[in-house]
Amino acid sequence: MGTEGVFEWLGRMIGTAIRFVVDLLSGLLGGISQAIDDFLNGLARAIGMDVSIFSLILLIIGLLLLYSGIRAFLRKSIIGGLVLTFFGLVVMSWLIT
Numbered sequence: 370m371g372t373e374g375v376f377e378w379l380g381r382m383i384g385t386a387i388r389f390v391v392d393l394l395s396g397l398l399g400g401i402s403q404a405i406d407d408f409l410n411g412l413a414r415a416i417g418m419d420v421s422i423f424s425l426i427l428l429i430i431g432l433l434l435l436y437s438g439i440r441a442f443l444r445k446s447i448i449g450g451l452v453l454t455f456f457g458l459v460v461m462s463w464l465i466t
Contacts, residue, residue, distance in 0.1 A: 431460035
């Protein structure tokens with residue numbers, strides 16, 4: 370009977386430790402998830418776009434096109450800079466309502 374009590378106590382301690390770690394990680398990741406959600410909602414509200422994965426992908430594509438256009442201008446490639454900047458502005462105008 371004495372060994373059954375020890376193993377029950379050991380199992381309970383290990384279970385409590387595992388539960389503590391899981392709850393800690395759940396709270397931490399939940400906080401990070403909430404912070405990311407708040408950031409994306411604030412970004413979308415400031416720009417005037419909807420919050421969806423499609424809109425966020427288009428935003429990234431538009432920003433990359435604008436960045437590429439500016440880099441083309443800095444390399445003194447006027448035509449490439451105009452084309453990339455134009456496409457970037459078109460994509461960004463689709464997003465902004």
